Amino acid sequence: MKGDHLPQKPSGSISAILKEYEPRRENLLPILHRLQGSTPAHYISEDALRETAAYLRISCAEVYGVASFYSMFSLEPRGKYVIRVCTSPSCSIHYSIITMLEDLLGISPGETTSDNLVTLEPSSCLGVCERAPAMMVDGEVYGDLTREKIREILERISHE
Numbered sequence: 001m002k003g004d005h006l007p008q009k010p011s012g013s014i015s016a017i018l019k020e021y022e023p024r025r026e027n028l029l030p031i032l033h034r035l036q037g038s039t040p041a042h043y044i045s046e047d048a049l050r051e052t053a054a055y056l057r058i059s060c061a062e063v064y065g066v067a068s069f070y071s072m073f074s075l076e077p078r079g080k081y082v083i084r085v086c087t088s089p090s091c092s093i094h095y096s097i098i099t100m101l102e103d104l105l106g107i108s109p110g111e112t113t114s115d116n117l118v119t120l121e122p123s124s125c126l127g128v129c130e131r132a133p134a135m136m137v138d139g140e141v142y143g144d145l146t147r148e149k150i151r152e153i154l155e156r157i158s159h160e
């Protein structure tokens, strides 16, 4: 059930976003965040990387290097919701949340459902070990997960 994405353009113009920032190298990370957040598919396109490099007067290789270094950035289109699952030992010791999600969504880690609703991403510790096992849906943390709780969360986002 892996989804094939159609490329999606940013909802706002790239240059309009760039102009919100001073053209300084130290603005690269906030710009990449903003560009990624502006697309319905939560990713940074090649055009966005190229235009950012030109705007900041740095090389495309440097912009690409930064964007590909951080796991929070994606250079591929993703689903409407990005589910990041903690695969660190404290969370995995209970039971494998990622296996449950693979089972419920019918996709493997790194893939997106065919309806482009959910992208599943493994993650290191989310910083909420006391609530293990945990996952994050678009920045919101869910802890003490059970199969039933995961099913409810998926059910809810499929109707939003």
Ligand code: FES
Pocket: 086, 087, 088, 089, 090, 091, 124, 125, 126, 127, 128, 129, 132, 133, 134
């Ligand atoms: S080990 Fe899973 S949130 Fe820290």
